[in-house]
Amino acid sequence: MAEQWLKPYGDTLDDGRVQLSFTLPVALDEQAREAARQLAAMMGLDEAAVVHAEDMGQGFSFYIVYGQCRHRVDLAAIKVSRPDYARLDKDGVDRLISEKMGRKMVVVGACIESDAHTVGIDAIMNMKGYNGHKGLESYHQMRAINLGAQVDSEDLVVRAIEEKADVILVSQVVTQKNIHLDNLTRLADLLEAEGLRERVILIVGGPRISHELAKELGYDAGFGSKTYAEDVASFAIHEWIKRTARQKGVHHVGN
Structure with missing residues (x-):
């Protein structure tokens, strides 16, 4: 090049x-x-x-x-890490979930620990969404549960278990002394300790969150600015399809 x-x-x-x-x-x-x-x-x-x-x-x-x-x-030498997915519109996401899952996808979202900034999580989760892009609550094939701000990581994990969540969506504003890194790492570690990490799709978003950082912290994807509900939803269903195919392949080989 x-x-x-x-x-x-x-x-x-x-x-x-x-x-x-x-x-x-x-x-x-x-x-x-x-x-x-x-x-x-x-x-x-x-x-x-x-x-x-x-x-x-x-x-x-x-x-x-x-x-x-x-x-x-x-x-020409710069390579940017980004989530791998085909971006669908709201109707396209609903159709794919209905076709592949045969049920509603369950998404539990929250701002964790000391983070009280709900603008980001509300833009993705709430019915009205943001900037003309409807939130996950408006998707017919999704059950979106927004826990709001300052949610303890333990409480988020418990609620995710209760709701049988397919996706955990976390919003974090970059904080002084990088406390957001500790918060995000702690949540990933809790899910690992509970044996849930491979069972849920773990996504983090924020104004200065990159996909590369998210992967380093043990998340499946990271979304920054100019991200809308259809980006998160498209990634989630495509990731669910990939995981399901892998799990079936492992099960088949094991048999």
């Missing part, structure tokens, strides 16, 4: 011009401004200049820096 080198575009092609902002834990003065400029230079910006600085009080200051990035990337 031919190389395709990229640099940021500001005023002219390949000039590498970028703008970034950050906060420093010091009061605003000329020394702090110079510190911000030097930090930007250390980040790889040539001709770095502080174009805006603001005192935030209590020993903090905010900076906007403009400069020229010296680095570039080969777009």
